[in-house]
Amino acid sequence: MRADVSGVLETCLYADDLAAAERFYAGIIGLEVYARQAGRHVFFRCGRGMLLVFDPGATQRGQEIAGERGQLRHGAVGAGHVAFRVEEAALGSWRERLGGAGIQLEAEVRWPKGGRSLYLRDPAGNSVELATPAVWGLPAD
C-alpha cells in the first residue's frame, strides 16, 4: 500500500497549567476529555483526531514508551496556534458562549477570499481560532 497521509491525527499545544487548559478546551470549546495525567498532559478528542495539551516541562524530559525511555522528547515554549473547524451559521452562538464565559475576542476576520474567523486566547496564551473551512477553500461538513 502506498505511503500516504490522510490527515492530521494529533495536534499539540503546550500549557503550564493543565487544569486551566482543561477548563478552557472542555468547558468552553466543548471538546471531550479523553485522558489526563496530572503534571504531564490532558488529551481531547476532536472530530477525526485529537488535541493533545502537554506541560512542556514534563515532555522535554522525554518519556518511556515501549521501552524507549528518554526518547520522544518535545515541548515548545511561547504562543502556539490552533484553529478549530466551525460552521458559519454557528458564529453567533459562539460569540454568545464566549461572551458569557467572559472571554474577549482578539480579532474577528472576514477573509477576502471567503470564510470567517474568530480569534481568542487560551489560558496559556496560545492563539485559538474558530474558523470556517471556507477560509481554506475546504467544503463545510
Place this chain on the structure above:
Amino acid sequence: MRADVSGVLETCLYADDLAAAERFYAGIIGLEVYARQAGRHVFFRCGRGMLLVFDPGATQRGQEIAGERGQLRHGAVGAGHVAFRVEEAALGSWRERLGGAGIQLEAEVRWPKGGRSLYLRDPAGNSVELATPAVWGLPAD
C-alpha cells in the same frame, strides 16, 4: 445553530528554515503545498485540514489581517509535535520511503491497546509521528 467544533482545521508547527520544512513535508511526507511566503510561512493541505509551518521570528511580531495590525501574535520555540494519520498496511511503504530519504526512525511503537506509530524528526527538530487511528480508538478511513 449550536456552537460546536467538528475538528481541527489548522495544525501549526514552527521552523526557522522554511525551505527545509517544505522539502520535508512536501517531498518526504507528501503533503501538497497550498501557499508560501518567504521568511514567514509555508502552508500545506492535509486531508480535511491544513498544516501551517511558520517562522516564529516573523509571527511573533504579529501580522496585519483585515486591519488588525499587531494582533494575532504567536510563535513557539522548541520541539513541537504532530501526528499524521496513516494506514497500518502502509507502514512498510513508509519505512522504505523514509529509509530511501536517509531519515532515521527515532522510535517505532506498537501500542498495547492497539495501533502503531513511527517517530521521526523534521529538519527543525519537531517530533513527527506517523500513526494509525487505532492508537486513539478511532476508525480507519
